[in-house]
Amino acid sequence: MIDPSILEILLMEYAAGHLRPSEALVVTCHLALSPNARKRVQAYEALGAKMICDDCGENDIAAVSDDCFDKIMSRIEQPAPIMMQVPRTPMQQDRSIPPAVMSLLCGHCTERNIRWQAIGPGVEAVSLHVPAGSPCRHRLRLMRLGPHQQIPMHRHGGREMTLVLEGSFSDHTGTYRKGDLVVIDDPAFAHQPRAGDQGCLCLILTDAPIYFKKVHVWILRIFRRR
């Protein structure tokens, strides 16, 4: 059973600003596809504001220096010269990806285009890179499964986030459709996901290797390091 509270913790961490960029990007893509999740994040932001701004006791507040306000006003009056933005070649559009997600990937990934690579029968993938302030172990990929294509039984060494962008996939815990974000954070959990009739396009973030019960050659190709 995939525990729904893990997803809730993730939304909360997103609202609190604790996620690393690639995690935040996956959550943001989820928000683009799920109005429900947008509302929950807004609620957690309102809660954060309430705890920090409204409920703060007099003992809890930290005095700012006397000239803080004046410094702000002088910065406002003499705005810093606008940094010339280096024009960036935008990522090439890929029509198979929902537009709201595509625009997020364009805005935050360094790739110029989405170059699908066949990594096995009925499976294509492409790695994406999100700049971060400090190194992180995350690996972000788009993966596309053909109709009824199955990924063999495997378990996850760390936390895996899978966002369904189009189509659906099923495993023994249920069926997941467009907009669903499945978070697996249990090293003992093993599953054998299978794409639905329309195939499945997913955005997948992992922070540790995946272990297959039976190792096939093509699997090694899928999950080799870049």
Next chain:
Amino acid sequence: MIAATAVPLYTTVESLAFLRRARLQRRMASVIPSGMPTAPASAAAPHEQLLVQVGARQDRAAFRTLFEHYAPRLKSYLLKHGAGDALAEEIVQNTFVTIWEKAAQFDPKKAAASTWIFTIARNRRIDAIRREKYIEIDSDNPALERAASDAPDDAYVDSATAEKLRAAIDDLPPEQSALLRMAFFEDKTHQAISDETHIPLGTVKSRLRLAVEKLRGTLGKTGADKNGKETQK
């Protein structure tokens, strides 16, 4: 049909805007006589109104009032998140410069002032401490998936929801609420919480899940997901 309704619609929007201005002016009038230069402590302090004034006509007095109220609270938040005094002060300054620059975009129909200010401070904190850009969603992007009846007003999570969540946190067993506060408001990893509290990592995670499960129930009841198209499995 469309052309015929276009003019009356336009005038309706105009007059609505006028009514809103008039209402805002009335509210201001009711605030100014009691006009203390510092923020009134009452919950009715119309911070939303002050932000609108800053956005509409660079109102420095309104900006100052917001500063007096929020700056020390934000500084305290930043100190708790591991910023040193000088850095916390710098982030407070960055936050208020951004508030000034973006105030015209603030829409009181979409967010409470405190929530809007919190999100700016959060983003400036990530900028300054992690040197990363906070990845956000543009809620005005027309490409976003909408719920069937996702009227603009539905998108506004009112402070009553935050109040209910807050009450739900207060109702949690102390060992759960303490962990939740550490995880959410102090930017601590589950491992760091485990090290600090000497509670095994597995227990930290399971308590957090229990706590979050209760909050999730609260959000469901407040109607925050009444238009949601899916329930997570």
